[in-house]
Amino acid sequence: MRGTDLEQLETTAYRESYSDGVVDLFAGLSLIWIGACWLWFEAIAPFAAILPAVLIPTLVPIRRRLTESRAGYVRWTEPRRTWERRQLTGLAALGVGTLVVVGGLIAYRRLGDGAIDVSGFAAAIPAVLVAIPIVVVAVVTGLRRVWAYAFVIVATALATVAANQNPGWPLLVGGLAMLVTGVVLFAEFRRSTPAGDGA
Amino acid sequence: MSELDRLIHEPARLMLMASLYIVDEADFVNVAGRTGFSAGNVSSHMAKLEAAGYVSVRKEFVDKRPRTTYSLTDAGRRAFEEYRATVAGLLKATE
Numbered sequence: 533m534r535g536t537d538l539e540q541l542e543t544t545a546y547r548e549s550y551s552d553g554v555v556d557l558f559a560g561l562s563l564i565w566i567g568a569c570w571l572w573f574e575a576i577a578p579f580a581a582i583l584p585a586v587l588i589p590t591l592v593p594i595r596r597r598l599t600e601s602r603a604g605y606v607r608w609t610e611p612r613r614t615w616e617r618r619q620l621t622g623l624a625a626l627g628v629g630t631l632v633v634v635g636g637l638i639a640y641r642r643l644g645d646g647a648i649d650v651s652g653f654a655a656a657i658p659a660v661l662v663a664i665p666i667v668v669v670a671v672v673t674g675l676r677r678v679w680a681y682a683f684v685i686v687a688t689a690l691a692t693v694a695a696n697q698n699p700g701w702p703l704l705v706g707g708l709a710m711l712v713t714g715v716v717l718f719a720e721f722r723r724s725t726p727a728g729d730g731a
Numbered sequence: 732m733s734e735l736d737r738l739i740h741e742p743a744r745l746m747l748m749a750s751l752y753i754v755d756e757a758d759f760v761n762v763a764g765r766t767g768f769s770a771g772n773v774s775s776h777m778a779k780l781e782a783a784g785y786v787s788v789r790k791e792f793v794d795k796r797p798r799t800t801y802s803l804t805d806a807g808r809r810a811f812e813e814y815r816a817t818v819a820g821l822l823k824a825t826e
Contacts, residue, residue: 545750604764606754
């Protein structure tokens with residue numbers, strides 16, 4: 533048994549700990565909310581991401597309540613926890629960056645002098661910017677379904693540009709893909725892991 | 732060449748040791764889920780590892796539910812690393 537085998541075992545166990553679908557459900561609902569704002573409440577659309585960002589701290593206790601009696605409790609090693617903290621900090625920074633860029637583009641379109649024509653691709657920008665952190669998550673976790681989410685969002689964004697539609701559609705479609713996957717994963721998780729008494 | 736630690740060499744206990752080596756601590760449900768072992772198997776093998784001083788066991792109530800948490804002791808980590816080194820040496824010797 534080499535060191536790399538144990539690292540692989542740890543990585544596999546860590547990835548499998550996210551197979552309960554709760555993160556997918558949360559991300560799916562968040563994207564659907566953001567997409568719906570773009571489609572039906574455009575005035576607040578650039579700020580729609582604030583609500584999911586505010587709800588992120590509730591994700592950990594909610595996930596714990598939903599899954600710990602079945603998947604059990606585990607505390608990962610210090611390097612893994614440090615790595616996890618670093619990824620979350622990076623994602624939060626990307627989220628804020630996304631908000632700033634989208635807000636800036638919206639302001640530029642409304643107030644700018646039009647020196648740069650952004651109208652042609654503006655519809656795709658919010659979705660592509662949302663896809664960036666998802667790609668980052670896919671890279672660091674190696675989860676194939678997260679790659680699929682990023683692909684769906686970018687592909688729908690490009691189709692949105694081609695069809696000259698509202699940027700809410702790629703977010704809504706990507707969110708629905710996540711939500712459906714989350715529901716399936718969570719149902720499978722509950723089916724395959726009977727509730728234990730922890731003793 | 733040092734001798735294999737027979738306590739760790741048993742397949743189920745080897746898997747339990749490996750499953751604890753890659754984390755700081757984990758409870759009974761998590762260990763049973765990751766290894767696929769029955770409750771009885773986990774309990775009996777963990778009791779032997781605890782008796783050898785390789786595993787520490789903490790029993791507590793969390794949200795009014797009993798929870799048994801396992802972690803490798805320093806001696807357990809050392810023993811597991813020595814076991815790995817011995818096996819690696821044996822495999823190299825047979826190449």
